[in-house]
Amino acid sequence: MIPSYLEALNPEQRQAVLHTGKAAGDALMHPLLILAGAGSGKTRVITTKIAWLIREQGVDPRSILAVTFTNKAAREMAERARIIDDRAGFAMLRTFHSFGAWFLRRNGNLEGLGSNFIIYDDDDSVALLSTLLEDLPKAEVKQIAHAIARAKDYFLSPEDPELDLIDFHPEFRRYYTQYEDKLARIGNVDFGDLIKKPVEILRSNPEVARRFHDRFSVILVDEYQDSNIAQFELLKELCGPATYICVVGDDDQSIYRFRGAEVRNILEFPDRFAGADIIRLERNYRSFSPILDLASSVVDKNEGRLGKTLVAHRGVGKTPTLAFLPDQDAEAEFCAELIEKSVHKKAAVYSDWAILYRTNAQSLGFETEFLRRRIPYRVVGSLKFYEREEIKDALALLSFLVNPRDEIAFRRVVNKPARGAGTATVDRIVGEAAGGDPIPSGNPVPSGDLAEAARRIMPALPSKARAGVSAFFKALEGGLSMLTPEPPESAGDNNILIFNRNTVEASDENNNILYFNKKTAEAADGKKRPRKGSKREGLSAGEGLSPCVVRLIDDSGIGEYHRTHDDITGFQRIGNLQELANAASIYPATRAGLLEFLEHIELDRSIEQETGDEGEKGTVTLITVHNTKGLEFRRVIMTGIEQGIFPRDDKLGDDLEEERRLFYVGATRAMDELYLTSCAMRRMFGRTMPMKPSLFIGEADKNVLRIIGKPPFGFEGRGLPDQSSGRRPGVQGSVIKPVSSSDGRWKVGDRVFHDDQGYGAVTEIRESDEGPVIRVKFETGKDTRFLSLHQSSGYTKIGNDD
DNA sequence: TAGTTTTAAGTTTTT
DNA sequence: CTTAAAACTA
Numbered sequence: 001m002i003p004s005y006l007e008a009l010n011p012e013q014r015q016a017v018l019h020t021g022k023a024a025g026d027a028l029m030h031p032l033l034i035l036a037g038a039g040s041g042k043t044r045v046i047t048t049k050i051a052w053l054i055r056e057q058g059v060d061p062r063s064i065l066a067v068t069f070t071n072k073a074a075r076e077m078a079e080r081a082r083i084i085d086d087r088a089g090f091a092m093l094r095t096f097h098s099f100g101a102w103f104l105r106r107n108g109n110l111e112g113l114g115s116n117f118i119i120y121d122d123d124d125s126v127a128l129l130s131t132l133l134e135d136l137p138k139a140e141v142k143q144i145a146h147a148i149a150r151a152k153d154y155f156l157s158p159e160d161p162e163l164d165l166i167d168f169h170p171e172f173r174r175y176y177t178q179y180e181d182k183l184a185r186i187g188n189v190d191f192g193d194l195i196k197k198p199v200e201i202l203r204s205n206p207e208v209a210r211r212f213h214d215r216f217s218v219i220l221v222d223e224y225q226d227s228n229i230a231q232f233e234l235l236k237e238l239c240g241p242a243t244y245i246c247v248v249g250d251d252d253q254s255i256y257r258f259r260g261a262e263v264r265n266i267l268e269f270p271d272r273f274a275g276a277d278i279i280r281l282e283r284n285y286r287s288f289s290p291i292l293d294l295a296s297s298v299v300d301k302n303e304g305r306l307g308k309t310l311v312a313h314r315g316v317g318k319t320p321t322l323a324f325l326p327d328q329d330a331e332a333e334f335c336a337e338l339i340e341k342s343v344h345k346k347a348a349v350y351s352d353w354a355i356l357y358r359t360n361a362q363s364l365g366f367e368t369e370f371l372r373r374r375i376p377y378r379v380v381g382s383l384k385f386y387e388r389e390e391i392k393d394a395l396a397l398l399s400f401l402v403n404p405r406d407e408i409a410f411r412r413v414v415n416k417p418a419r420g421a422g423t424a425t426v427d428r429i430v431g432e433a434a435g436g437d438p439i440p441s442g443n444p445v446p447s448g449d450l451a452e453a454a455r456r457i458m459p460a461l462p463s464k465a466r467a468g469v470s471a472f473f474k475a476l477e478g479g480l481s482m483l484t485p486e487p488p489e490s491a492g493d494n495n496i497l498i499f500n501r502n503t504v505e506a507s508d509e510n511n512n513i514l515y516f517n518k519k520t521a522e523a524a525d526g527k528k529r530p531r532k533g534s535k536r537e538g539l540s541a542g543e544g545l546s547p548c549v550v551r552l553i554d555d556s557g558i559g560e561y562h563r564t565h566d567d568i569t570g571f572q573r574i575g576n577l578q579e580l581a582n583a584a585s586i587y588p589a590t591r592a593g594l595l596e597f598l599e600h601i602e603l604d605r606s607i608e609q610e611t612g613d614e615g616e617k618g619t620v621t622l623i624t625v626h627n628t629k630g631l632e633f634r635r636v637i638m639t640g641i642e643q644g645i646f647p648r649d650d651k652l653g654d655d656l657e658e659e660r661r662l663f664y665v666g667a668t669r670a671m672d673e674l675y676l677t678s679c680a681m682r683r684m685f686g687r688t689m690p691m692k693p694s695l696f697i698g699e700a701d702k703n704v705l706r707i708i709g710k711p712p713f714g715f716e717g718r719g720l721p722d723q724s725s726g727r728r729p730g731v732q733g734s735v736i737k738p739v740s741s742s743d744g745r746w747k748v749g750d751r752v753f754h755d756d757q758g759y760g761a762v763t764e765i766r767e768s769d770e771g772p773v774i775r776v777k778f779e780t781g782k783d784t785r786f787l788s789l790h791q792s793s794g795y796t797k798i799g800n801d802d
Numbered sequence: 803t804a805g806t807t808t809t810a811a812g813t814t815t816t817t
Numbered sequence: 818c819t820t821a822a823a824a825c826t827a
Contacts, residue, residue, distance in 0.1 A: 068816090069816050069817075070816040070817080071816080071817085072816080073816080095816080095817065096817075097816095097817045098817085100817095119817090121817085122815090137822085137823085138821090138822065138823090139811095139822085191817055194817080195817095223816085226816075255814080256814085256815075256816075258813085258814065258815075259814090259815060259816085259817090358813075358814075359812095359813055359814070360813085360814085361812080361813090361819095364818095381815090418803080418804070420803085422803055422804090423803090424803095602817080603817060604817085605816090605817080606816080624813095624814065624815095625814080626813095626814050626815070626816085627814090627815090627816090629816080630816095648813065648814090658814095662814080683818080684812090684818095685811085685812065685818065685819085686818040686819085687818090
């Protein structure tokens with residue numbers, strides 16, 4: 001008797017769902033690796049599996065732990081599993097980091113960590129490190145901070161012999177040690193700690209490990225190819241003898257190596273988890289076959305892969321198109337026209353289209369062109385709301401309120417706006433707080449409290465500095481007064497799941513469920529909240545935690561500082577601060593609520609796109625290839641498929657393989673139609689540079705690629721149609737030539753490119769007072785002279801002789 | 803100490 | 818070109 005929700009699955013999917021890890025005549029648990037190719041329905045498999053385990057296997061939903069990498073994925077998974085069985089809502093569905101934070105709030109005391117820690121992001125880590133390495137240039141400090149983060153990803157401590165593999169700099173060990181010491185003194189953690197510390201606690205406290213083995217009988221991991229070594233270690237520690245572990249992933253979609261992701265985790269899963277079974281999901285329900293064939297033909301050039309063959313369930317469709325274009329302006333036009341035509345013919349709507357690029361900087365050209373043509377678009381991912389200065393300032397105030405030992409937050413805002421408390425004053429306060437004595441681990445002691453320290457040395461400060469410091473703490477007290485006292489143990493380890501944009505559900509350890517409706521919460525204040533750019537002075541307070549945030553921003557002078565500091569961006573900055581305050585309104589006005597708010601911000605920085613002005617035809621999506629993972633679009637244009645851009649020039653070996661996977665991820669987002677564009681030249685950093693077609697174009701199977709346009713020199717001759725007719729006359733501007741043949745000197749026969757005239761050849765060279773003058777015959781028939789302006793490595797630019 | 807000018811450099815980034 | 822950091826000046 002097969003439940004109806006299983007009937008929708010294909011045989012492999014069903015096999016993956018029905019696998020329980022128990023084999024006949026064998027008491028051991030068999031782990032499961034599901035190799036799920038792009039578009040093979042892996043989310044459906046995971047969610048169905050959760051529901052099936054609860055319904056048919058009698059698994060207690062509370063003993064299921066499902067980890068993902070993004071909050072979005074966690075939300076989607078929870079929603080979809082609950083559609084099949086509502087009890088799935090009791091399962092713990094979290095990101096790795098959110099699980100780690102939850103773990104540490106309850107068990108961090110075993111590592112000398114209080115439960116009120118703040119989570120530092122990468123910028124905070126750099127700021128902390130700069131207080132230790134004051135005389136080093138910022139760029140170097142950043143590099144070291146990055147190396148420390150990678151070390152933690154690889155589960156390496158300062159004393160690890162293998163640390164040299166991350167950074168062989170002789171001082172690195174010392175820097176890492178100092179960083180760890182200071183972080184521990186402050187009592188906060190960074191992202192890496194959220195994974196690394198739980199592993200350490202589980203290892204050194206067997207009774208804690210046993211408790212967790214009892215608690216979770218099933219562990220599911222999504223996007224396993226993006227896990228790092230520390231996360232692998234965490235999974236191993238969480239798995240007891242009776243734990244069933246099932247990981248889902250696709251080695252071809254591992255694209256976060258630069259952040260410590262380790263493809264070998266998935267490649268070597270069967271070796272690391274004994275008795276593992278492997279199930280392949282190779283039926284692709286998303287794309288037509290030529291799209292898959294093209295993507296596969298490129299990623300197939302990788303050596304380190306398990307290898308699989310995707311079969312297109314939808315069959316044969318339109319062949320992908322590669323367009324060679326002269327430059328990025330033509331590229332933007334090409335995309336715009338393609339989109340306009342399809343919408344005009346009613347073959348597609350705007351939201352069917354996505355423009356993919358390798359770097360965020362590439363979005364600008366498309367935005368300009370789309371604005372001009374009134375093509376509606378949205379840019380995904382480039383809004384770095386929480387990285388904005390004003391937001392970081394406000395968050396520093398809030399962080400300091402929660403943890404008065406937070407020197408980093410203190411330094412950031414104590415003298416902002418300028419109150420006469422400069423570095424000299426700050427250093428005195430910090431020195432007083434440090435007191436020379438290391439802080440006994442476990443309990444937050446006043447000796448590290450910066451507020452206490454400031455109070456102590458206040459009388460000794462010069463009057464100006466004293467007034468400034470006093471004003472700062474007065475503002476903090478104002479914020480603190482907006483919080484209501486509460487019994488200390490009421491929050492902190494709640495299991496919070498957000499199921500959709502409007503409903504927030506929180507359940508505590510006893511499964512008492514609390515619902516917050518964001519919309520009602522927002523409406524309850526009865527006031528119209530000012531939107532971005534409001535002319536209103538000051539910020540409006542909503543309910544919940546929001547009045548505290550508003551009070552802090554106002555009293556500290558941070559709001560005034562940003563409003564007056566820059567007329568143009570002032571409005572926007574105030575608007576951003578208002579948005580932050582609004583976001584706080586769904587949290588209770590208590591210390592615990594504040595802590596929850598800050599944790600939420602640190603761990604979920606995805607911002608729901610404002611889609612208010614979206615018409616019925618939707619909007620075109622502009623997005624980096626990285627950001628497309630997990631998404632799909634009917635029509636995709638992958639732009640800038642040029643050497644140096646995609647792949648980047650400096651990519652070799654494993655890094656190059658990752659770029660190939662990135663190409664694979666991008667291409668397999670397309671359901672119906674896929675286009676690639678490659679430019680012969682591109683303006684970069686204000687200069688025009690000649691570009692070569694991407695290595696991947698050479699590697700792609702030309703049987704599934706229709707080529708239009710004219711490739712740059714050296715890449716012609718594949719029987720490609722000519723596109724050079726119809727250029728307008730008149731030779732203004734300049735020509736450039738790639739320096740490939742000679743040392744930069746001109747020779748008769750050299751080939752050049754002109755923005756308007758296209759390609760041409762040098763027919764004559766003579767010397768003038770101002771340098772060499774060349775005569776060029778263009779393919780358009782034009783014959784013109786140019787004066788050489790300047791030369792530099794890689795290209796030569798020639799100005800018009802007029 | 804605070805603000806201004808000069809110079810240098812320029813991925814991707816779920817948490 | 819556009820941004821951030823170092824160097825410089827009031």
